[in-house]
Amino acid sequence: MSLETRTRVLNPVWYESMLDHGYEGVRQIEAALTNTVGWSATTGKVQPWVYQQLTQTFLLDDAMRNRLAKLNPAASAKMANRLLEAHERKYWTPDAATLADLQRAGEDLEDRLEGIGAGVAA
Structure with a gap:
């Protein structure tokens, strides 16, 4: 799994080529995360x-999270949910700051998916 992750999902050559495919590329990245x-x-x-690296690469980097959300909002929100699920199942234990940042990123992605954003009355 470590080799697969390093050479594929976390390899910028791979994920950038996936992002070149737009909507479907983000779905492929999400599928790889779900398979993990x-x-x-x-x-x-x-x-x-x-x-930890999947979280940092795809969700805690604001520019990357924005790219993912713009190309495929449903798959990007699912990625955050999967990483939170992995934490809940005790597959990893991020530090408190990382967990809080991931939760905020997930909420941001869910809001985008639901069409909630700046300028919308609360």
Whole structure:
């Protein structure tokens, strides 16, 4: 799993080529992340650093999160939910700041998906 993650999902050559495919590319990135959670569930062999790096690369980087959300809001929100699920299942334990940032990113993505944004009355 570590090799797969390093050479594919966290490899800028791979994920940038996926993003070149727009909507479907983001769905492919999300599918890879979902499969990683599945590997944790079935094998227990996914190391916690994998989730940390996925979180930092795709959701805590504002520019990347905005790109993902613009191309495919549903898949980008699902990515945040999967990473939070991985934490809840104890596949990784991020520090408090990272967890709070991930939760905020997830809320931001959900808001975008639901059409809630700046200029909308609360």
